[in-house]
Amino acid sequence: MADTFDISFIGSGNVAWHLAPALENSGHQVREVYSRNPENTELLLRRLYSAEPNETLDFTNSKSKVFFIAVSDDAIQQIACEIVLPDDAIIVHTSGSTPIETLNYTASEYTGVFYPLQTFSKMRKLDMGDVPILIEAEHKETLQILGTLARSISKNVYKVNSRDRLIAHISAVYACNFSNYLYGMAEKMLNNAGLDFDLLKPLIAETVNKSFEIGPYDAQTGPAVRGDLRTLDKHIEVLKDSDAAKVYTLLSQLILDEYGAE
């Protein structure tokens, strides 16, 4: 089996932005990029060696072996319905919450998933080397090829079915999207008091390091886990009826419930 592959990208968003160059840097060749947004296509092409724009979803004449659908979740099915692939091509999507079966709308029998568990933004430099890549495929050789592609860019590759990948994606929403939103709430409070978000950096860094080292359950601190109801009341009084108060009340109650029995 070859260990480098010709590949094509459908989509030029944040995932393609990081994934396509990473794959090229590992020796694979991106031949075509298709996206509905010509400007984004152009920007992505500039990051690649010799990829060409594909004006339509007709890839009949492409020499690529693997096609990556890296578009928003709700556009995957439509792409799957419309795409025309060369014989024996493998088609994968890069979504956490979309089952592999969505690709049954393509004509290909070689379908798979290649989900990098990370938060991607174009302005960020990112080392893909430790980004977990969750792969899935029914067909054995397809799974092997996805494994080869994944291991060529990351040392953390896992074979995970659609159900567990969905769980992993949901868990990532809590650990990334929601925790970042809490940082935003904290920043607003600080700014209203004339203080800077920077004040929390050592605390956040230590919180993360402690949670990694001893696990989040044992790392839990704060007034709720201590059962310090007087401080909880004091905080809720300051927060009044704000959105922040709703979050404070719910999360404190859950922490009290979980740790209170100890």
Add this chain to the structure above:
Amino acid sequence: MADTFDISFIGSGNVAWHLAPALENSGHQVREVYSRNPENTELLLRRLYSAEPNETLDFTNSKSKVFFIAVSDDAIQQIACEIVLPDDAIIVHTSGSTPIETLNYTASEYTGVFYPLQTFSKMRKLDMGDVPILIEAEHKETLQILGTLARSISKNVYKVNSRDRLIAHISAVYACNFSNYLYGMAEKMLNNAGLDFDLLKPLIAETVNKSFEIGPYDAQTGPAVRGDLRTLDKHIEVLKDSDAAKVYTLLSQLILDEYGAE
């Protein structure tokens, strides 16, 4: 004004555990430790050069200049009522959410606050050098002495009044206690799917780095900020009526509300 001081600690919990040795390492001398828990007192004394246990709250004969009350918030007032200090001693507490006025229960006119904004656990090694220390005092020379003490262990020292310190503490609950609780929820989900919390480490590290670099507002990603209602529904369906679902629904709604108008 002297730049090293004799000090005493009331309390032998997590804050004293880190603060007392850090102050000694900066040239100050801890003379006495008082705490209700003799075992904790003994353990803390072992971390100090020549501190002695003080059996009661009577410090009449102490040579210390500054007394640190490092106990749980709801015990501060009682300590303040009972403690007997030498003449001209400064008395401070280390609490985020307790107003300086609580120390008016002491006989000292030199009261202050010395609040290190960090999550403290005895099992963690901690570099105090970048831990923000929020100090407060009415009396000018007292404030100078607290500033000297604080700057001797940390490069991040801020003069903050009781109201703003309370806000800073509340913001820390979101950024530390609540975000850690979300990590715990994520870990449980992963474990139920046979996956490990380690899977989220690169994601959490990148989330924090991105939030620090471009600010949490611009760093926000995920289905809610994209307005991807189909994925939100899919996730809530998986979570069913769990506690995690309540958190998911509330935080997603707040993110939708905040970013939806763009």
